[in-house]
Amino acid sequence: MAEPILQLSEIRKTFGxxxxxxxxxxxxxKGEIHALIGPNGAGKSTLIHQICGSIRPDSGTIRFLGEDMAGLDMAARVRKGLGRSFQISSLAPEFSALRNVMLAVQARQGSSYRFFRPVAGDRSLTGPAMAMLERVGLEKRAKVxxxxxxxxxRRQLEIAIALALEPKAFxxxxxxxxxxxxxSKRLTGFLDGLRHEAPxxxxxxxxxxxxxxADRISVLVYGRIIATGTVAEIRSDPEVRRAYLGDAA
Ligand SMILES: Nc1ncnc2c1ncn2[C@@H]1O[C@H](COP(=O)(O)OP(=O)(O)OP(=O)(O)O)[C@@H](O)[C@H]1O
Structure with a gap:
């Protein structure tokens, strides 16, 4: 089997x-949606932060596209192609939707040589940025x-920004x-197609x-994965039902 796009091995992080x-x-x-589910406080966000580099694991390895991420900060991981969209917004609130995406397109293109050019009037940025807004259905709100x-x-806009960075995984x-x-229904449809662009x-x-x-689901409880499997496997797993899903299964 081909090497996974992203591989976590024995990741540990303690707070006290x-x-x-x-x-x-x-x-x-490649090509999959892998869902990570589990009760509040299970460690899901902590794990995501460790992958994107905002929290350093105490031990364990994170390999992305075959490369160990240990020495790389958040910005370097984004440049490598790790795209993300978070609970906590990273938007520039005073800028228009379009300009927020243009900044991401500019970052993707490598901004140093265009440092003195005003971002607002640059067609090489407006075109791709509008295309991203259209993909998430936000084109009519571009100037807001x-x-x-x-x-x-705002959630749609965050996804447009993530897309603009052309990630290799989300x-x-x-x-x-x-x-x-x-x-939720609209976003579900959108993510469904997105997996073919990047897992x-x-x-x-x-x-x-x-x-x-989900193609696969992993269930995290008290910082440990108690099961990984297909939707059908996870829904019928007695331990998962007891620890998390209950009636939702
Ligand atoms: N910076 C921190 N310092 C101390 N404890 C922390 C810190 N960040 C998270 N925790 C604790 O680590 C545990 C895991 O939290 P985390 O936010 O990763 O869980 P989660 O599965 O994402 O929860 P939720 O579904 O509610 O978002 C929780 O008990 C939380 O209180």
Whole structure:
């Protein structure tokens, strides 16, 4: 089998006496959505932070496209192709939706030689940025400042920014949070197609979305993965039902 795009081996992180991630091993393969589920406080966000480089593991290895990520900071990992969209917004609120995406396109293109050119009028940036807004269905809101967008629209914008960086894998931490049924349905459809562009590690509490999308699911409880499998395997696993899914299965 081809080497996984992303491979975590025995990742550990403690906060004082608390083992937030306690020997987590998992992989993300080409073309798949791998969902990471588990109760509140299980360590899901801590794990995502360790992959993207904002938290350093105490031990264990993270390999992305065959390369050990240990020495790389967050920005370097983004440049390597690790794309992400987070619970906590990273938008520039006073800038328009379009300009937020243009900044990401500029970062992708490598901005040093265009340092003195004003970003607002640069067609090599507006074209690709508009294309990203169209993909997420936000083109009609291109000129609206990010601060004035609805919660759902801001989530769409964050995904457009992640796309603009042309990642080789996506890390999504609760993208459905606060979207409502209609928004979740739309985003589910969008992520469904996205997996063919780059595989997705998806942390999500919305089980309808997880069951609709996941090729594989890993269940994290108290920092440990208690099961990895297909949707059917996970839904029928007695330990998973006891620890997390209960009636949702
Ligand atoms: N910086 C920190 N310092 C101390 N404890 C922390 C820190 N970050 C997380 N924790 C603790 O680590 C544990 C795992 O938290 P984490 O946010 O990773 O869980 P989670 O599975 O993402 O939860 P949720 O589903 O509620 O987002 C929790 O007990 C949390 O309180």
């Amino acid at each position: 006496a608390l083992k937030a991630t306690d020997g987590v091993s998992l992989d993300l393969r 400042p990010a601060a004035e967008l609805s919660h759902g629209e 890390l999504f931490d609760e993208p459905m949070a606060g979207l409502g049924p209609e928004g 997705i590690l998806l942390v999500e509490h919305d089980m309808d979305a997880v069951f609709a999308l």
